[in-house]
Amino acid sequence: MxxxxxxxxxxxxxxxxxxxxxxxxxxxxxxxxxxxxxxxxxxxxxxxxxxxxxxxxxxxxxxxxxxxxxxxxxxxxxxxxxxxxxxxxxxxxxxxxxxxxxxxxxxxxxxxxxxxxxxxxxxxxxxxxxxxxxxxxxxxxxxxxxxxxxxxxxxxxxxxxxxxxxxxxxxxxxxxxxxxxxxxxxxxxxxxxxxxxxxGGEDGDGNTRQSAECTGPGLHGSGLNATSFGETTLQPGTSNRLTYSDGQRFLVSFANQGENDEFNIKVSVKISRSSGDGETITLQKTVPRVAQGETVQVELPLTEEPPIGTALNIAVTVAAAPCEEKTDNNKATYPALFDQG
Structure with a gap:
């Protein structure tokens, strides 16, 4: 037991x-x-x-x-x-x-x-x-x-x-x-x-609207005034010699030449080789609101080193506003050559 x-x-x-x-x-x-x-x-x-x-x-x-x-x-x-x-x-x-x-x-x-x-x-x-x-x-x-x-x-x-x-x-x-x-x-x-x-988009005051619709009666449109890089104002039709340094900015000036306020106007700068090969550097910024008659200056930092010593084209475009009929003054192309700063 x-x-x-x-x-x-x-x-x-x-x-x-x-x-x-x-x-x-x-x-x-x-x-x-x-x-x-x-x-x-x-x-x-x-x-x-x-x-x-x-x-x-x-x-x-x-x-x-x-x-x-x-x-x-x-x-x-x-x-x-x-x-x-x-x-x-x-x-x-x-x-x-x-x-x-x-x-x-x-x-x-x-x-x-x-x-x-x-x-x-x-x-x-x-x-x-x-x-x-x-x-x-x-x-x-x-x-x-x-x-x-x-x-x-x-x-x-x-x-x-x-x-x-x-x-x-x-x-x-x-x-x-x-x-x-x-x-x-x-x-x-x-x-x-x-x-x-x-x-679609917003009118700057938080109100949704159709961007394809006119913001009001009358003329609509923007005009590109000038583009500069650092201290140099770019000129179309002639080679612009530019000095690159990290963070240097493009300054794009444009005006609302229409009879209405415009909204969400995108400004872009595209840098590409004149030969057409290689990648394009694209800089963009959207301006939420541009009042009638207002001139706006948009800063676009160049954060990526462009090809040095190579023939380039710098294309600047101010996007067309809804109902804008004349757009040939919204853009410009500047031949350029960058040197290392």
Whole structure:
């Protein structure tokens, strides 16, 4: 009888020891899964922050620079998804894992689509640019959906699994990819990209209007007055010798020569080789409102080094206002040659 009792006690002890070891392994697996998801989620959130910061600075650089940045964000999003796919997933975390993969796939796919549209969105106004801007706004809806999935599914599923296992002291960080819901609006996207939709916009006072409609009766139009770079006023028809230094600015002066206030007038400077090969450097800025008779001076920093010692053309354009009929005085082309400062 003593032997039987001792044997039973040993069996009970072994049972509870094995159970304790299993519980400990399960708890550690849950903690490790949550730790790795937290790292992936934080990286993904930071990728979103950098994406929208970069798009908000679109007017300060070239379309190719922004395209390259977005491609790097896409690569990071792909890496985050791969890391999530390779996780060792405890049975209790299967539902959280499925939701996590859906959220990360939406972010990866959204960045892929935006990288394909961004250069068209930053091109000249027209249907092509409008379609690209609207496509980007549509992809931002996918980012919003990924945020909802992460907050409504991933975090609650992880918390539920940890609570059921009585695992405490764990942080489940948020992972909001898009911090401003305004990015799902095409006019907002256009504004942040320093662009102007050809089918709509705002009048400077926050009122939506159709940019294809006249702002009032009478004449409409702007006239380009002058363009300078540093201390040099550019002259058409003759080679302009310019000295490049980082951050030097173009100064474009134009006047509202019509009989109405005009809104969202985009000014662009494009630097290209006279031979026609190579990439074009594009500088753009949109003036929200130009009163009747007002003269505006627009500063456009040259943040990218142009080809040095090469024959170039500098094309300056003041976008036509709705109902503007005379546009030949809205633009000028200046032959130029840059020296290193």
């Amino acid at each position: 003593v032997a039987v009792v001792v044997g039973a006690l040993v069996l009970f002890a072994l049972f509870f020891l094995v159970r304790s070891c299993n519980d400990s392994r399960t708890d550690n697996a849950l903690r490790e899964y949550n730790r790795q998801v937290a790292g992936i989620a934080t990286t993904s959130r930071q990728t979103g922050e950098r994406l929208f910061e970069a798009m908000g600075r679109a007017g300060e650089g070239s379309p190719n620079d922004l395209f390259a940045e977005i491609n790097s964000f896409k690569a990071t999003a792909e890496q985050s998804l791969t890391q999530a796919q390779d996780l060792s997933v405890p049975g209790e975390m299967v539902d959280a894992q499925q939701a996590l993969l859906i959220a990360l796939e939406l972010r990866r796919d959204g960045l892929e689509a935006i990288s394909q549209d961004i250069r068209n969105a930053l091109g000249d106004e027209g249907e092509t640019a409008d379609a690209a801007i609207e496509a980007i706004a549509g992809q931002n809806q996918a980012f919003n959906a990924s945020d909802v999935i992460y907050k409504a599914r991933v975090q609650p599923f992880i918390k539920d699994a940890l609570d059921k296992a009585e695992v405490t002291g764990q942080e489940i960080p948020p992972s909001r990819f898009m911090n401003d819901i305004s990015w799902v609006s095409p006019p907002f996207v256009a504004s942040e990209l320093d662009q102007q939709l050809s089918t």
